[in-house]
Amino acid sequence: MSESAETRLKRLRMRSMRRGIKEMDLILVAFADAELADLGAAEVDLYDRLLGENDHDLYQWVSGQVQTPAPYGPLIARIAARANGIVKPEP
Template identity: 65%
Template sequence: MTEPAETRLKRLRMRSMRRGIKEMDILLMRFSEARLATLTPAELDLYEVLLEENDQDLYQWVTGQTDPPEHLAPLIAQVRAVSTG
């Protein structure tokens, strides 16, 4: 059974704001509010992969302290763009 798009977006929004560290809660919640509804199904799949990553790694990637894995780099760039406004 396929998950309805609206349900998927709600689930991803919840996962975006219920992270391990507050900084990632804030960064990913901002991104989810600004862009989640505009992502393609393939981009949403990749966002789910991103949400499985360790918060400390994610924070370093988004803030530019370390380079993200190549497959996540375009999505990390989008998160960074939203977070820097």
């Protein structure tokens, strides 16, 4: 039995808020709440893969400390745009 789109989005949101480090919980759940429902199927697949990455790597990508691997670049840029105040002070 395959997972419905609605169930998949709920699962991804839950995985976004149940991370290893609190900063990534805050960053990813904010992104999931704001944009997950608007992602296309390929972007949802990519986000699902992204959630399998190590939290410390994700945080470094989002905060710009380390260059993001190519397949995740545009997605990380969207996530980072919502991370003001979490990874850097708000302007």
